[in-house]
Amino acid sequence: MVKTSLNFDENAGAKLLEAAKAAMISALECSANASSVHSSGRRARGFIEAARDHVGRVVGVGKDHVIFTSGATEAAALALSPVILKGRESLPVGQLYVGATEHPCVLSGGRLADRLTIVPVDANGVVDLEALSVLLDGHDMSTGVPMLALMLANNETGVLHPVAEAARLVKDHGGFVFCDAVQAIGRLPVDINALGVDFLSISSHKIGGPQGAGALVLAREDIRPKPLLTGGGQERGYRAGTENVAAIAGFGVAAEQVMNHLEDVESVARMRDRLEAGIQRISPDVQFAGAQVARLPNTTMCVVPGIAAETAVIAFDLEGIAVSSGAACSSGKISPSHVLQAMGFPAELSSSGIRVSLPADVSDVEIEQFLTAWRSIEYRLRPNQAA
Numbered sequence: 270m271v272k273t274s275l276n277f278d279e280n281a282g283a284k285l286l287e288a289a290k291a292a293m294i295s296a297l298e299c300s301a302n303a304s305s306v307h308s309s310g311r312r313a314r315g316f317i318e319a320a321r322d323h324v325g326r327v328v329g330v331g332k333d334h335v336i337f338t339s340g341a342t343e344a345a346a347l348a349l350s351p352v353i354l355k356g357r358e359s360l361p362v363g364q365l366y367v368g369a370t371e372h373p374c375v376l377s378g379g380r381l382a383d384r385l386t387i388v389p390v391d392a393n394g395v396v397d398l399e400a401l402s403v404l405l406d407g408h409d410m411s412t413g414v415p416m417l418a419l420m421l422a423n424n425e426t427g428v429l430h431p432v433a434e435a436a437r438l439v440k441d442h443g444g445f446v447f448c449d450a451v452q453a454i455g456r457l458p459v460d461i462n463a464l465g466v467d468f469l470s471i472s473s474h475k476i477g478g479p480q481g482a483g484a485l486v487l488a489r490e491d492i493r494p495k496p497l498l499t500g501g502g503q504e505r506g507y508r509a510g511t512e513n514v515a516a517i518a519g520f521g522v523a524a525e526q527v528m529n530h531l532e533d534v535e536s537v538a539r540m541r542d543r544l545e546a547g548i549q550r551i552s553p554d555v556q557f558a559g560a561q562v563a564r565l566p567n568t569t570m571c572v573v574p575g576i577a578a579e580t581a582v583i584a585f586d587l588e589g590i591a592v593s594s595g596a597a598c599s600s601g602k603i604s605p606s607h608v609l610q611a612m613g614f615p616a617e618l619s620s621s622g623i624r625v626s627l628p629a630d631v632s633d634v635e636i637e638q639f640l641t642a643w644r645s646i647e648y649r650l651r652p653n654q655a656a
């Protein structure tokens with residue numbers, strides 16, 4: 270029997286929206302360079318500018334605040350700039366303070382890797398504001414201004430960080446703030462000005478657009494990072510290189526539609542809570558990382574003692590269900606999740622995190638299907654544990 274396949278790995282990438290696909294096909298059919306002044310070029314430019322408007326609206330700014338990139342990884346690399354350009358001033362960044370549970374594209378520090386300080390999180394995975402405040406008090410302004418990189422919602426646990434409070438602290442110390450909002454867009458209302466951050470990143474493929482597009486959004490046009498890619502002057506000089514018109518067009522349509530999903534937030538949270546209650550009944554010793562604090566409505570990180578996350582992911586795959594391991598996996602080697610480690614989980618449990626991230630339209634039947642699979646995997650992998 271062919272099993273219905275379930276994608277419970279939404280945080281890795283949402284399904285491409287039909288409307289986004291249609292916009293991409295139209296843009297591909299145009300196939301002109303958006304910098305060309307002839308009519309086909311102007312048509313291609315039209316796709317980009319319409320998308321810019323939609324992406325800006327998602328986070329509460331006008332189109333001129335949006336810089337298109339190849340994705341959120343590049344947006345982070347652009348934001349983590351060695352100097353911040355403020356009006357006519359050029360302010361060197363002395364130290365980058367980074368939340369311990371950031372996505373690797375931020376945690377690596379980018380162009381600021383040589384001046385990076387990790388800001389710890391508590392046992393719930395929430396950034397420690399006291400520790401941040403102490404670090405900022407000790408910041409040496411003679412090296413340059415402080416910069417903070419703090420994500421809005423964690424991709425592994427869904428835990429939300431108090432970005433607005435953290436940004437206020439940084440502003441009191443004359444610094445700048447970059448916020449990775451990739452997982453929050455479409456799941457929470459996000460307003461760059463209410464957050465008080467300077468730069469914010471968005472990824473197209475997390476909101477139903479295509480892979481290979483993203484944006485860095487500036488809160489103010491007069492506070493900018495130093496460009497990462499220079500050359501032909503595209504994206505007003507912030508990001509040179511011929512634009513990927515089709516990907517940007519699809520991204521724009523996804524951004525336009527993303528606000529509609531916000532209504533589904535409560536129902537997804539109810540489904541996630543049902544899922545956790547069902548798992549807990551079958552496997553009483555499972556812990557849900559960060560469950561005591563505010564989280565994304567669709568995400569749960571299940572820490573299952575005695576099961577390597579990779580083994581569980583394969584077992585679910587055989588049941589026709591896509592989930593992911595919290596652990597990063599490179600060259601076939603499982604390494605513990607840095608997020609669970611930062612939360613204080615011991616090494617063996619940090620390799621036992623199974624991330625389940627639900628799509629907005631998940632149904633009761635699908636939750637039951639998942640729980641049936643969980644029970645059978647539990648009996649197979651941990652025969653003495655299942656309740």
Ligand code: PLP
Pocket residue numbers: 280281339340341342343372374420422423424449451452471472473474482483
């Ligand atoms: N930040 C977070 C929180 C993510 O989850 C991801 C993707 O998994 C990224 C950044 C990187 O995004 P992109 O794939 O667009 O480079």
